[in-house]
Each structure stands twice: as C-alpha cells, then as structure tokens.
Amino acid sequence: MAHAHSVKRHKGLMDWLTTVDHKKIGILYLLAGGLFFGIGGIEALLIRLQLIKPMNDLVSAQTFNELITMHGTTMIFLGVMPVIFALMNAVIPLQIGARDVAFPFLNSLGFWTFLFGGILLNLSWVMGGAPDAGWTSYTPLSTNTYSTTHGVDFYTIGLQIAGLGTLIGGINFLATIITMRAPGMSFMRMPMFTWTAFITSAMILFAFPAITVGLVLLTFDRILGANFFEVANGGSPVLWQHIFWIFGHPEVYILILPAFGVISEVIPTFARKRLFGYSSMVFATILIAFLGFMVWAHHMFTTGLGPVANALFSISTMLIAVPTGIKIFNWLFTMWGGQVRFTAANLFAIGFIPTFVMGGVTGVMLASAPADYQFHDTYFVVAHFHYVIVGGLVFGLFAGLHYWWPKMFGRVLNETIGKWEFWLFAIGFHLTFFVQHFLGLMGMQRRIFTYLPNQGFDTLNLVSTVGAFLMGVGVLLFLFNTILTATKPKGVANDPWEDGRTLEWTIASPPAEYNFKQIPLVRGIDAYWKEKMAGNKEMTPAEPLGPIHMPSPTILPFVMSVGIFIAGLGMMFSKEHFSNSFMSLIFNNWIVVIIGLLITFGSMLLRSLFDDHGWHIEVEELEEEGVKA
Amino acid sequence: MKLAISIMVVVLLIVFAITAYVLVKFRRRAGQSGVPEQVEGNFKLEIIWTVIPLILVIVLAVPTVQQVFAFGDDHFNDKDAVQVKVTSHQYWWEFEYPQYGVKTAQDLIIPVKKKIAFELKTADVLHSFWVPSLSGKMDTNPDGTLNKFSFSADKEGVFRGKCAELCGPSHGFMEFKVKSVSEASFDKWVTAMKAPAVLPEDAALAEVFKKQCLSCHAVGDQGGPVAPNLTGIGSRESVASILLNEGQEGGKPVKENLKTWLDDPQAVKPGNKMPSPKDLGLTDEQIDGIADYLANYKLNY
Numbered sequence: 004m005a006h007a008h009s010v011k012r013h014k015g016l017m018d019w020l021t022t023v024d025h026k027k028i029g030i031l032y033l034l035a036g037g038l039f040f041g042i043g044g045i046e047a048l049l050i051r052l053q054l055i056k057p058m059n060d061l062v063s064a065q066t067f068n069e070l071i072t073m074h075g076t077t078m079i080f081l082g083v084m085p086v087i088f089a090l091m092n093a094v095i096p097l098q099i100g101a102r103d104v105a106f107p108f109l110n111s112l113g114f115w116t117f118l119f120g121g122i123l124l125n126l127s128w129v130m131g132g133a134p135d136a137g138w139t140s141y142t143p144l145s146t147n148t149y150s151t152t153h154g155v156d157f158y159t160i161g162l163q164i165a166g167l168g169t170l171i172g173g174i175n176f177l178a179t180i181i182t183m184r185a186p187g188m189s190f191m192r193m194p195m196f197t198w199t200a201f202i203t204s205a206m207i208l209f210a211f212p213a214i215t216v217g218l219v220l221l222t223f224d225r226i227l228g229a230n231f232f233e234v235a236n237g238g239s240p241v242l243w244q245h246i247f248w249i250f251g252h253p254e255v256y257i258l259i260l261p262a263f264g265v266i267s268e269v270i271p272t273f274a275r276k277r278l279f280g281y282s283s284m285v286f287a288t289i290l291i292a293f294l295g296f297m298v299w300a301h302h303m304f305t306t307g308l309g310p311v312a313n314a315l316f317s318i319s320t321m322l323i324a325v326p327t328g329i330k331i332f333n334w335l336f337t338m339w340g341g342q343v344r345f346t347a348a349n350l351f352a353i354g355f356i357p358t359f360v361m362g363g364v365t366g367v368m369l370a371s372a373p374a375d376y377q378f379h380d381t382y383f384v385v386a387h388f389h390y391v392i393v394g395g396l397v398f399g400l401f402a403g404l405h406y407w408w409p410k411m412f413g414r415v416l417n418e419t420i421g422k423w424e425f426w427l428f429a430i431g432f433h434l435t436f437f438v439q440h441f442l443g444l445m446g447m448q449r450r451i452f453t454y455l456p457n458q459g460f461d462t463l464n465l466v467s468t469v470g471a472f473l474m475g476v477g478v479l480l481f482l483f484n485t486i487l488t489a490t491k492p493k494g495v496a497n498d499p500w501e502d503g504r505t506l507e508w509t510i511a512s513p514p515a516e517y518n519f520k521q522i523p524l525v526r527g528i529d530a531y532w533k534e535k536m537a538g539n540k541e542m543t544p545a546e547p548l549g550p551i552h553m554p555s556p557t558i559l560p561f562v563m564s565v566g567i568f569i570a571g572l573g574m575m576f577s578k579e580h581f582s583n584s585f586m587s588l589i590f591n592n593w594i595v596v597i598i599g600l601l602i603t604f605g606s607m608l609l610r611s612l613f614d615d616h617g618w619h620i621e622v623e624e625l626e627e628e629g630v631k632a
Numbered sequence: 633m634k635l636a637i638s639i640m641v642v643v644l645l646i647v648f649a650i651t652a653y654v655l656v657k658f659r660r661r662a663g664q665s666g667v668p669e670q671v672e673g674n675f676k677l678e679i680i681w682t683v684i685p686l687i688l689v690i691v692l693a694v695p696t697v698q699q700v701f702a703f704g705d706d707h708f709n710d711k712d713a714v715q716v717k718v719t720s721h722q723y724w725w726e727f728e729y730p731q732y733g734v735k736t737a738q739d740l741i742i743p744v745k746k747k748i749a750f751e752l753k754t755a756d757v758l759h760s761f762w763v764p765s766l767s768g769k770m771d772t773n774p775d776g777t778l779n780k781f782s783f784s785a786d787k788e789g790v791f792r793g794k795c796a797e798l799c800g801p802s803h804g805f806m807e808f809k810v811k812s813v814s815e816a817s818f819d820k821w822v823t824a825m826k827a828p829a830v831l832p833e834d835a836a837l838a839e840v841f842k843k844q845c846l847s848c849h850a851v852g853d854q855g856g857p858v859a860p861n862l863t864g865i866g867s868r869e870s871v872a873s874i875l876l877n878e879g880q881e882g883g884k885p886v887k888e889n890l891k892t893w894l895d896d897p898q899a900v901k902p903g904n905k906m907p908s909p910k911d912l913g914l915t916d917e918q919i920d921g922i923a924d925y926l927a928n929y930k931l932n933y
Contacts, residue, residue, distance in 0.1 A: 064801035234774040280673035307779035310704030342660035364640035373699035376768020446764035451804025
C-alpha cells in the first residue's frame with residue numbers, strides 16, 4: 004500500500020511536546036507568551052509600587068534596575084512577540100487556505116528555542132541576579148567592569164536563543180505565505196492580517212541578524228575578553244547603540260504591523276463592510292516597513308551624531324506619520340456607512356484607533372531632534388512607547404484573541420466580561436500613561452528608582468500607579484474569562500461572528516487536523532464574503548477529495564532546544580570559579596557546552612539521516628468524519 | 633515645539649471627531665438587516681489624507697532642520713563664552729573651567745546671561761547632562777566622541793540638573809545644581825576657588841583629613857582628583873547632590889547632611905565609590921569634626 008499509517012499518535016503531554024501542528028503550536032505560543040506576559044506584568048506592578056511616592060524604599064536601587072530591565076526585555080521578546088506568533092500560527096495557514104505552514108518541523112523548533120531562551124533569561128532571578136543594564140543594555144554599563152553579576156550574560160545568551168526561534172518563525176511564515184496560498188489567492192487578494200504577517204516576517208529576516216551579531220559581540224566581550232565595546236582597547240560603545248537600534252527600531256514595527264493586521268480584520272467584520280482602501284493599506288504597510296529601517300538613529304539624537312545625521316533621521320522619522328495616517332483614516336472610513344457592532348473584540352479594535360493616534364502624534368513630536376533633546380530619556384518617552392506598544396499592540400492582541408478565540412478553541416469568550424476587560428484595561432491604561440507625558444515634561448527622567456519630593460511628581464506618580472493596578476485587574480479578568488470559557492462545552496459554528504469574510508471562517512472551529520478537506524478556490528478578496536454574497540454556503544473546492552499528506556510528530560525540536568539551552572548555560576559559567584571541583588572541571592573546560600552542542604547537532608544528524616516521509620489521512624477517514632459532523 | 637504641539641492637537645481633534653461621529657452615526661441598530669454598500673475606497677479622499685500629512689511634515693521639518701543645525705554649532709572657542717569641561721562619574725559631576733584654572737563638583741556656578749560652552753565626557757559609563765529648565769540634554773561619552781553644546785541662563789537662580797542616561801543603581805540620585813549668579817559674583821567665586829586650601833584648625837584632625845580624605849578629594853590646591861572637589865562645600869546647595877541643604881524646599885542644615893552622608897555613604901547613594909569613613913577607621917568624633925569643618929568651609933561670593 005502506497006500510504007502507510009505508520010505514524011505514532013501521542014497522547015497528553017507527549018502530544019504537546021512532539022506536535023508539529025500549527026494550531027497546537029499556536030496554543031503553545033499563547034500559553035508561553037501569556038506566562039511571560041504575566042511575569043512582565045508583575046514586574047511592572049512592582050516598578051509602579053516603588054514609584055508610588057517619593058523616596059520610597061520598597062525595593063533597592065539594584066533590584067529596581069533589574070526589574071526595569073527584565074520588564075522591558077520580557078514584555079518585548081517573551082510577552083508580546085509570542086502572542087503575535089500565536090495569532091499568526093493559529094490564523095495564517097487558515098486564512099490562505101493551507102493545511103499547515105511550509106516547514107512544520109521548523110515551526111516546532113522555533114517555538115521550543117524561544118521557550119528555552121525565555122526560561123534561561125528568567126532563571127537569572129534565582130541564579131545570581133537578573134540583568135540590570137536596561138533592556139537596551141548600553142555599553143559600558145553592560146560590560147564586565149560595571150555589571151559584575153551574570154545578569155547580562157543571561158540577557159545576551161537568553162535573547163540569542165529566543166531570537167533564534169523568532170528568526171526561524173519569521174522565515175517559516177515568509178515561505179508559507181509565498182508558496183502555500185490556495186489557488187486564486189493572488190498577493191493582492193490576501194487578507195490584511197496575512198499581509199502584515201508577511202511584511203513582519205520579512206522585517207524579522209532583516210532585523211534579527213543585527214541583534215544576533217550585537218549579542219555575539221557583547222557575549223564575546225563579556226565571556227571571552229574581546230574588546231568590541233571597550234574604549235581603552237579601541238572599542239566603541241556608540242557602535243552598540245547603532246547595532247541595537249538597527250534591530251530595535253524595526254522591532255517596533257515588527258510588533259505593531261500584526262496589530263494593524265488584526266485591526267484590519269476585526270473592524271471590517273463588525274462593520275459588515277470591506278476594508279476601505281485595501282491597496283493603499285498594503286502599500287502603507289510596505290512603506291512603514293521600509294521606512295522603519297531608516298530611522299534607527301532617532302533613538303540616539305543626544306548621543307552626539309552631529310547635525311546632518313540628526314536632521315536626516317528627524318525627517319525620515321516624521322515621514323512614517325504619512326503611511327500611518329493613511330491607515331488610521333482607512334479604518335475610520337471602513338466604519339463610515341457600515342453597521343458597527345460593539346463586541347469585545349471590536350471595542351479593543353476601536354479603542355486602538357484614538358490611543359494609537361496619541362502614541363503617533365507624540366512620536367512625531369519626538370522625531371524632531373531639537374525637541375527630543377528635552378523629551379529624550381524622560382517619562383514623555385515612556386508614555387509615548389507605552390501608547391504605541393500597549394495602546395497599540397496589546398489592544399490589537401486582545402482584539403485578535405477575542406476575535407479568533409472561537410476559531411482556536413471552539414468556544415466564544417464571554418462578551419460581558421470581555422467588555423469589562425476592555426473598559427478596565429483602557430481606563431487603567433490612560434490613567435497610567437497619560438499623566439506620564441506631563442511627568443516627562445516636568446523633568447522626571449526614566450529608569451530612576453526613586454525621586455526627591457517637592458518636584459511636583461508625587462500626585463501624578465500616584466495616579467499612574469493606581470492606573471497600573473486597574474490594567475492588572477483587566478488582564479486578570481481576561482484570564483478568568485478564558486478559564487470560565489474553558490469549562491463550557493465546545494461547539495460553536497464555523498462562522499460565529501456571522502459576518503466572517505476570510506477563509507478561516509469556512510471551516511470548523513476548531514479546525515480538523517488537516518484544516519481543509521479540500522483546498523478552496525479563491526475568487527476574490529474577502530473570499531468567503533464573496534461566496535456568501537453570491538449565495539453560496541461553502542467555498543468551491545479547487546481539488547478533488549484525496550488522501551492528505553501530514554507531517555509526523557517529532558520530539559527532535561524539543562531535544563535540540565534543550566541542547567542549546569545546556570550549551571548556553573555552559574557558555575555563561577565557563578569562567579566561573581566554583582567551590583565544587585567537579586563543577587569547575589565540567590564548566591571551565593567547556594565540557595557542558597560540548598555536551599549541549601552534541602545533543603543539538605546529534606539531533607540534527609538524526610533528522611538528516613532518517614528520512615521522515617510523514618503519513619496520510621485516507622479518503623475513507625475523511626468521509627467518516629464528514630458523516631460524523 | 634509649540635508649532636508641533638498645536639499641529640498635533642489639531643490632528644488629534646480631527647481624528648477623535650471623525651471617530652465619535654462614525655461610532656454614533658453608524659452603529660448597528662436593532663432590526664437592521666441588509667448589507668451595507670461595500671466601498672472599495674475613494675481615490676480623492678485617499679489622496680487628501682496622504683497629501684495633507686505630507687504638507688504638515690514639511691511644515692515641521694523646516695524649523696526642525698534649522699534648529700538642529702543651530703544647536704550643532706560649536707561655540708566652544710567663542711571669545712565671550714565661558715568654557716566648562718564636564719566629566720561625569722558614577723554618580724557625581726566634575727566641572728572644570730579651563731579659562732580660569734578652576735575645578736569644582738556638583739554645583740555649576742555660571743555668570744548670568746553669558747554663553748556657557750560645554751565639552752562633555754565621562755570617566756566611566758554613559759551619562760547624560762541635563763538641566764531641564766535651561767536646555768536639552770547631551771550624552772557624555774568616553775574619549776573619542778566628546779560632545780559639545782552650549783546654553784545660557786537668562787536670570788539668576790538655582791536650577792536642578794540631572795543625569796538622564798541609566799548609569800547604575802544611583803542613576804536617579806545623580807543630580808547637580810546650576811547656580812546662575814551675577815558676573816561680579818562669578819569673578820569673586822573664581823578668586824575664592826583659587827585661594828589656598830583651608831584645613832581643619834585642629835592639627836590632629838587636619839592630619840586625619842589629609843590622610844583619609846585628600847587621597848581622593850581635593851580642597852583648594854591640595855588633594856587628589858579621583859573624587860569630588862570639596863572646596864567651599866559648606867556653601868553648596870546640597871551634599872552628595874540629593875541631601876538638600878537649608879534654603880531649598882525640604883532642606884536641612886549642611887552639617888546634619890554631611891553627617892548623614894559620612895555616617896553611611898552607601899545608605900544615601902547605593903553603589904557609589906566612596907568607602908565608608910567608619911571602615912577607614914574614623915571615629916564618630918572625627919567624623920563630627922570633619923563634618924563641622926566642611927560645613928563651615930564656605931566661599932564668599
């Protein structure tokens with residue numbers, strides 16, 4: 004028989020460790036991202052508690068610096084990035100009419116390296132101190148001389164490993180979107196979320212290598228005694244700033260573009276109208292991504308780059324306002340003339356618009372170098388980027404999670420609680436961050452662990468802290484909502500919002516393992532809506548019913564990531580003096596690193612030597628299920 | 633900046649107004665059925681909201697570029713400028729006046745209305761030199777990338793200065809004061825700074841002070857350059873930049889502040905480089921004596 008059913012079916016934990024199904028990996032990303040988001044949130048609350056009054060001594064100055072560093076790093080790399088990947092995994096293959104991503108094995112590898120990198124970074128709390136040089140980790144503060152614990156090593160190596168996962172994920176989605184679109188889905192018929200995921204993946208491909216190089220250099224400086232950033236030996240600290248921000252600024256757009264995508268899906272659905280100005284949206288997205296690589300030095304206006312650089316980077320930064328403005332007006336005019344429903348998902352999406360515009364206008368103000376000399380490194384900047392990342396991205400993620408939850412889990416989140424989440428989170432958000440604009444203008448610099456009284460900071464800081472706790476309650480309500488929903492029986496309709504426009508709403512919620520029994524034929528933009536308007540209940544299939552080729556589950560990605568994790572730990576402590584001679588022996592002679600790398604490369608070898616042809620779901624099975632349904 | 637803020641407020645108002653209108657006018661009403669018209673886009677509108685922002689950007693860009701270049705001008709060698717070389721340390725500020733041959737710390741004394749031209753550098757990690765009410769900030773980089781900029785104070789008074797770049801645990805406490813005084817006072821201050829050092833009257837105490845303190849600190853023409861210059865510390869605005877002295881809101885007597893500091897420097901400013909005087913073997917009595925001496929070490933200007 005041509006199609007062997009030799010696949011091992013795992014159950015329970017093993018199923019999750021070995022899965023290569025994009026829907027399950029999406030859920031794993033969501034769980035891990037949620038966990039780290041929670042940790043980052045607790046760190047945020049501790050920061051706000053410390054700043055609740057002047058000269059507070061809740062945490063020490065050193066602990067405070069560790070908290071701000073880990074809050075920023077965790078939220079950006081381990082909190083919101085994986086939730087973005089969760090949505091991309093859960094939705095992109097469905098939206099383009101594919102059965103999985105292009106490289107299911109890599110998809111799993113990407114998740115596990117991200118997770119182990121994140122775990123490594125967070126282990127620093129219990130293994131001698133967290134990184135303390137800020138999420139930007141500017142040298143020389145982050146060099147051995149001034150940061151003497153292993154904190155920054157956890158930062159460089161943890162992020163290196165986690166970044167590997169992100170890079171792998173980005174490449175995978177690029178390949179998926181380029182090669183696996185259903186027949187008829189030309190690029191200009193792709194849903195907006197797919198477009199933004201595509202552009203974001205392209206940005207990851209170009210931006211992450213920069214941070215990879217930067218982290219390698221810093222690791223070499225710290226662990227192997229190199230001199231890339233040591234002034235005394237001819238290194239340059241300003242070089243780190245360039246490398247970091249050549250990655251760091253595109254990273255902001257890597258984060259926000261998927262949120263733009265989510266908003267562009269949610270708003271049309273709940274306005275029952277197609278997205279206004281689709282082509283200009285696509286164009287604006289590409290333009291933002293392109294300009295995003297041209298503006299990094301606006302983080303460095305006060306570094307002393309000289310007037311020519313400052314002027315050029317000011318103008319290129321201001322230019323980003325143009326494509327962003329196009330998007331804002333397109334969303335508003337999508338709703339114009341529509342029938343807007345205020346579901347929880349749509350509340351977050353609509354709430355996104357004014358909030359993000361506020362982050363945008365402060366961005367343009369910061370773009371002007373002379374003004375930035377005042378604003379830079381103050382709470383004005385803190386307010387600005389939280390308006391963009393929380394008011395923009397996190398609102399977008401909540402909108403997306405409420406919107407696609409039924410597709411991911413087969414259950415609709417409770418709408419009443421969802422609306423409470425929105426109002427608590429939104430009001431808390433503005434209380435927390437709106438006042439911070441004024442704190443910055445009054446002269447409160449960022450990253451200070453406390454402040455002297457009589458500067459007019461006291462009341463505003465108190466307000467900000469109260470707001471932060473309201474946001475916390477909003478997030479807890481969301482958590483409660485998901486748990487409450489999980490206790491309800493499954494079984495929502497394919498198209499629970501009734502106005503779904505794209506392919507993911509044509510199949511079951513949650514979809515079968517193979518997503519589409521027959522790959523659909525796409526006849527225009529908003530493929531499902533087009534069929535609905537033509538009076539069809541289902542998509543027209545583009546292929547006859549046939550056996551479906553599936554990838555086999557495998558534990559190798561997990562094992563490979565464990566190997567890298569071990570090698571990372573070994574690298575970090577290679578120069579450590581242990582009191583235990585055995586520990587010294589295995590660490591100081593690089594034995595731990597070698598073991599870790601052997602595990603990883605050994606797994607790669609296994610993967611290369613033993614061909615895995617996957618397995619097939621036969622037509623009879625498909626039909627059986629059809630009968631059941 | 634005012635132009636930028638007003639443009640931005642207008643933009644915000646327009647977007648908020650359209651949002652509010654859309655949300656009120658186009659909410660789905662009970663019993664509403666039928667599908668709204670599926671509008672693809674509107675070429676004219678899209679051009680409008682591309683071109684108008686572009687024009688706004690140009691309106692903002694022109695003054696921005698002008699100001700960037702004005703700010704970038706090097707005034708360090710202007711004839712009438714007062715040169716100040718700033719060196720930042722974890723967690724204090726050193727001010728050198730090369731034209732006058734004077735070095736001080738923490739309190740930057742400047743003549744009112746005169747252009748003060750700075751050359752900035754750091755002795756350790758990156759810091760950023762910032763006097764919010766007088767000017768924007770500028771980073772202090774290690775050798776090789778020295779920054780220059782200038783400002784002037786329009787009126788006499790004391791202005792708060794801060795470090796604006798994360799530099800370690802006591803980053804938030806790395807403040808300094810800018811004291812703008814009349815030109816005559818400034819000249820008097822320079823003369824007083826250049827006068828020979830005044831040491832404690834008690835010879836034994838003077839010996840301890842010389843041996844234990846002047847190995848790093850300096851007073852007048854004596855002592856070392858590693859730690860803040862203490863000449864005339866009794867007439868400064870603060871001790872260790874955050875223990876504010878009398879005369880400022882919430883300030884305390886100088887001597888009390890000096891004693892708090894000398895008693896346990898780490899408790900005041902975590903991570904600073906000063907060894908605890910007690911660890912150096914100073915008795916409470918000696919600490920009290922030195923605090924008393926320093927508190928009364930005032931400059932007349």
